[in-house]
Amino acid sequence: MSSDRFLAHTAIGDFLEGLVQTGYTVYCPQKEPGVRQSVIFAPWQKGLPISLEKATVAPKHLVLPQSEVLFRYSKHKESAEPAKQSLTLDANEIFTPTLLFASRPCDARGFAILDRPFLQGLFRDPYYARRREALCVVSLTCPSGCATCFCHWTGAGPSSPEGSDILMTEIAEGFVLQGITDKGKELLLASKLPEAGEKSQEATKARKAAWQSLSPVQDLSTAPQKLAEIFADQAFWSQATQACLACGACTYLCPTCYCFNITDESLDGENEQGVRLRSWDTCMAKQFTEEASGHNPRPDKAQRMRNRISHKFSSYPENWGSFSCSGCGRCVTHCPVGLDIREIVLKAIHAKTAQQNEKETS
Amino acid sequence: MPALANNELRIVGFLCNWCSYGGADTAGVARASQPTDLRIIRVPCSGRVDPLFVLKALLNGADGVLVSGCHPRDCHYGTGNFYARRRLEVLKRFLPILGIDPARFSYTWVSASEGQRWQKVVSRFTEEIHALGPAPRFEAVEPLAKACSWTQESKGPVSVISPELLEQLKKAIADKLPELDCVLGWQEGRDLLHSVPLFIRSEDDLTKLRCDATCHNNLVRYLPDLKGQKVGIIVRSCEARSVVQLLQEGLISREELVVFALPCQGLLDLPRLEEALGRYQRLEDLTLTETTLRLRVDGQERVFQTADFRQSRCEQCPGELPAIADQSFGDFSGQTASQTLPPELAFLDSLNLQERMGFWRACMERCILCHACRNSCPMCVCRDQCIAESREPHWQSAEASVKEKFFFQIIHALHLAGRCTGCGECQANCPVGLPIFALRAHLNRIVSELFDGYQAGCDPKAVPPLLTYSQEEAHIHERSWE
Amino acid sequence: MQLAYFPGCSAKGSSLDYELSTQAVMAALGITLKEIADWNCCGSTPAHAVSSLLSSALCARNLDLAARAGADLLATPCPSCLSNLKATSKRLEDASFRQKVNALLDAPCAETLPKTTSVMQAMAELVSLDELAQKAKLSLKGLKLVAYYGCLMSRPAELMQFEDPENPMLMERMLTALGAEMLDFPLKTACCGAAFGIPQRPLTAKNSGRILELAANLGADAIVTCCPLCQMNLDLRQAQAEKAMGRRFALPAPYYTQILGLALGLSPEDLGLAKLVVPMDGLLAKLTPKQAPLASEAPSSEVSE
């Protein structure tokens, strides 16, 4: 039996309310007015309007919060014997079932990219794992491409199911919801939504149309090797990054950047206590690689940009066989000085290596 | 430690060691009874009190903060309290824009002999704080997001540089280029609407030069990093003020700089334009006049009135170009001072304190601490040493809470007091559209009120007002407890 | 020029001559006194000794009437009235006090009340010393006078805002401008004994006596006054003072307005001189016609009149 279900435009509220009733915290894109309109994934409550636009900030905070408490520590002692104290640690173990509604395939693909190092590497990150397990991703097929996104260059597309539990595609009166994973199928089967039936074909048509709207694809297959070759080409990287402000907008908006910092922060109370925090970090910041000695292996923004790009298009692919970029284009859209990762990667692919240069000059 | 008993409130005092702490001692020796709420932190001088300490206390749960130093002219260190007076007055006037009742902060002067006065100060201040009651906690205040909307009042034109003028400029740069390491300008970015910085090092680079209302990046941001190189830069009024400010602060050297100046009537607010355009794939055929912007979007002709998309920063532009240009191009006569409040500030002005705090609370939920605001600011010269991220001094926790984010915004704003040249890059580059320029615009308003209309970056010879003092302040009337 | 005017009770009785001369002088100076309609007692001594609230309410009513008549400045000749008017204005700044007063009035007192001043200050404000001198018909040259302000005109200083509280000089300036020789009079703000003339006659006799004695010792032709009660003590009760001091003074104690009036050429009848107990005959005899100003000094305004 197909798990495809139909969700009428008018039924979205009831559908989500049903999920909330079953214990999900539902995150939806919500429009935030401001000097620049932004769309943010925020917890949804009955009555709140939902936007179906692409979010400004990728939803990775659902699995990797901007900062999270790993554990609390607390020292205890008695007035009578203050020199003697005991230490208790209290790990954070509260993870609630979460449903992400109307993310885009590029957002969902971000989860797949994060899953590899966090779940499949040498160490399985328990915090990430628990959050990821508790997460159900419902993605919305993009109706078309946009000026800055390029998912199809990175091996995906406007309806790629990777990372999603359910893929929803908009048709005339609503959406066809298609179960991708068992988790997604079960959720659909358990729902009161009508079966999609014929409408599934309409959805297939819509997805095809979306793919057809895309600009011509660029071949990035040589990128891992080329980037490795020009790794030491300081001139290339300096030239590419001279406008970079070394802020963290690109990395924090990115669905796939997962670098973090761990710090202890004291909390005041009668006794000594505090928390160990894991918080987002950005490789674009000088402090990212600053060592306790004061030495910094990546003192210049050029080296830091090289790291970011090489990680996405060279070292991650070497380790995991896929780019760590889902082509969402947020870093392009929001870079204050318009640095374009597409341009840098393409330039790298077409750059002459040092050896080639040598040959030519000789 | 137990929370304060319900009849006491959390009041923090910063007292200078020499006068006010001694005054509090004198009051104690005289057994001058006082309310018990106040806790005193002893500092060497009121000049040591960084306004950020006061905000740290207020954001972290203090219901009131009192700073007391030696009477003006009586500072143990000569001039510390003169600086304190300016900084604390700016702080006091800054608080309301954050949604903090300014009555929760006070500063005064008590000498070591004035035990009675100290008693009066403590009693009065404590009474005042009790009258206000416990302070609302930023993290607990009701977010006010959906109410956040304003309409752009601006009707001014935007800049258009004629092709002839651009050619003149290019020629002048070409002439100078051999003696320069590079010249900073703008070029077309990912599409016709988006301009990005251009580092001109060759004639070839020069052909890419673009100088119109889409060029929003404040290139001055790059100058301190290029210290030691001979650099040319294209400036308009706002960039010129940034140059002046950096010169005042000695962070760039005039000798290493060649300034090419262009007139400007206003710049386009690209985020709002993008919002109006919606999702698109292709932009073609852009024509920009002072009043209209025409372009083809995915094959469809669209026309916009530029006045509807003028940047809010242009609303407070002092107009006149500071006397800094080595070479000027075009007609500057159209540049007039604009005194309109930026719409985001006018909006905040229309809110009450509670709403303002709720407003910022909602904003901070969106802030991702990417620091694009800071890193694009030409005046944020601390660069990698920002105290928002340092572990020593440890001003901020790495926790991404609304409170910590707000404190970062406060650090940024307060560090700009008397220095912000109003280029608006902070806000223009915020990915989530936080109206943080309002904080700077408000501070600029305060500085102008307090220091005879001072505007940062207008006079290369001026000293930033918070880095100097005058013995008698014309516009600061210290609160007394007589 | 118009000036809202509060005459005070004594103007209609014991100090009728003050009232007459004030009206006459102001008219001669081109100032119309607009008496506020339906005014009542200022709430002076007897009233505020019983209830300061009621006393203030009386004053508040007067101030309110003046405000409703459109006055922004209210003048009174009597220092005691002025003192009460000013004190009430001050007390009404306190919202809770104003509430209490309003409860006693038919209708709440106007929010903005007129400022109050003495006729003397108002006159000096409106007419310069030069103008005053020009308008004079007779010269006071040869007259030796002392000015006596009494204790109330300038005190309390913060409230009354009348010159140096210990050494006011306003009358001196006016009368000097008219040619009189004004003697330094250290007792110009001393207490005359005031209303104690009835319950403690010896006290008032002594106080007034001391004042008169000093004036006599200094060789004054008259002691010029500005307060109805002081004038009464110095003039009507002069015989009592003489008895107390054991010597005779025969020192006229006219109001300053009467002297001004004489200089302005007003008739003794207009100025109520007949009401003075110690006659001014000797003094009147000393008055001389003012010398015509030199042609070059002749003010054009006078010519045009």
Next chain:
Amino acid sequence: MRIGVFICHCGSNIAGTVDCAQVAAKAALFPDVVYATDPMYTCAEPGQAAIEEAIHSHKLDGVVVASCSPRMHEPTFRKTVERAGLNPYMFEMANIREHVSWIGRDIEANTRKATELVRLAVEKLRHNRPLQAQEFPITRRVLIIGGGVAGIQAALDCADGGIPVVLVEREATIGGKMAKLDKTFPTVDCSACILGPKMVDVAQHPLITLYAHAEIEAISGYVGNFSVSIRQRTTYVDWSKCTGCGTCTEKCPSKKSYDHFNEGIAPTTAITIAFPQAIPKKAVINKDFCRQLNGKKCAVCAKVCPTGAIDFAMEDSFVTENVGSIVVATGYDLMDWTIYGQYGHGRYPDVITSLAYERLMNASGPTGGHIVRPSDGKEPKSVVFVQCVGSRDPAIGRPYCSGFCCMYTAKQAILTKDHIQDSQSYVFYMDIRAPGKMYDEFTRRAQEEYGTHYIRGRVSQIFPDGQGQLTVLGMDTLLGRPVEIKADLVVLAVGIEASRGARELAEKLRISYDAYGFFLESHVKLKPVETNTAGVFLAGVCQGAKDIPASVAQGSAAAAKVLTLFARETLASNPQIAQVTAKRCVGCGKCLRCCPFGAIKSSLVKGEEKAEVIATMCQGCGLCTATCPQGAIQLAHATDDHILAEVNALCRL
């Protein structure tokens, strides 16, 4: 860290309203605290010994004492912990007496507050680092400002102790107010006879450099090394040539100059020598009255001067002196009593100040010691003395007692009787303040032996009666009735105020002054000579009203402080100074711009401009730390982290 906390009972001073044991029990739970106790008297010898013992036995590396104000005992306890081997700066104090126990009676609230203040101190201490003082050489010379009797005494004591002295006097002669006095109480011995020799000693002492008719222009530096710019005000007489012969003063045709030295009781010439015993005995031209200097042809003095010392073109000049310590002895002035309208605003010539009366009685004064009325030169038979004119009068904002008026009035009443046998003196007084040795006896003599009529009450008015006398109206509060006295002369005991220019001088010295301009001592009882600026000491009335013996004693005390300071070749610097983290410094120079002491310079570190603190010049105000946006310059022991720890300790609870 291992922190020990000591909650002092201070007898019942603290324990009376604070539960010290409970505070100690709570403190034991604070981070890093390994030992907490509540001794009876921490500052007493056993209390200090207990701290030392605890440091050893509990291996403490930091100590918190909660007791009185750190302004009182911080140095004491720093020494204590140092004796036990700790760095003295690994110590913090919580002020739970002046700021807690003495100002509130609610034990529960006080205990809570004390506990939090202790927490504050613990959190601060946790950020402390050992600091090392530096030794720097000192200039062993002293500047004494003011050549009245206090300054003279201080100068002579210092010079006799072998310390070179720079004495700066504003007037043309030293001697101050005492030089104007006729006799002194309670002995009625001649003022000039006892002061004169001291003045001569000053002139003759090889180690004393005297600048008369000079003022302090500017002062920079710090204890051990001050640099003082002295303005030598022009005298129009070259003092290196003037012999003080006085010919010029005899011939000067401008004979209506105001005589400052004689309090204006008679005019003098435009060129003057203040009085015969003046030191230095040199002539000075009063510019306001000199005919030559006011555009008229004269120059008689220049013509008659046998040494050609007159120089009409002379201008102010400046000298710089380097000293290691400063004694301030600027004395007092009389308040402007003419604000009292009831005393005639100064209109009546026969109402005079007591200081003018001294000059009237003084044999070297203009009347040769004959007491006569300024108005008509007649001998007064009835003299009224009015006490507390401008003293103890809150109505004019002068609530303080001038201290010595009661005594000199008694003296003047006695001397009046001596001079004029058939005279009668009256004294209107509020209280008679005669607590000194032989003082009360003296005032009794005035009443009993000399028949001075003392009337307790204030004078309400003084006025001429038009017959040549003054009428004095007043109140006899003992009899409860008004009094009226006919007086020939009225002498006002005018209240004192800080010497004119005292505030400006205090600002130059960076010392504090009270609401009335008197300089503030470091501690009212225990440091009455010191100021809050190290190396600057006070002597005489500039610190508060006092009579001659007290002024002399304080002059000697100040000299003792100077000699103590100079007993060493070097001084230890305060190590609580600013420090730059070069890595964080962006070289913007904002700290250089603000530093009040010029103690920060720019220097190149690896080719980059960085701020650098000059350790011996930094005074530790922390203005730079509050100014530096990136927190690169931190004031040791008041770093951002210290203050943040305190703020957090208070706010995040």
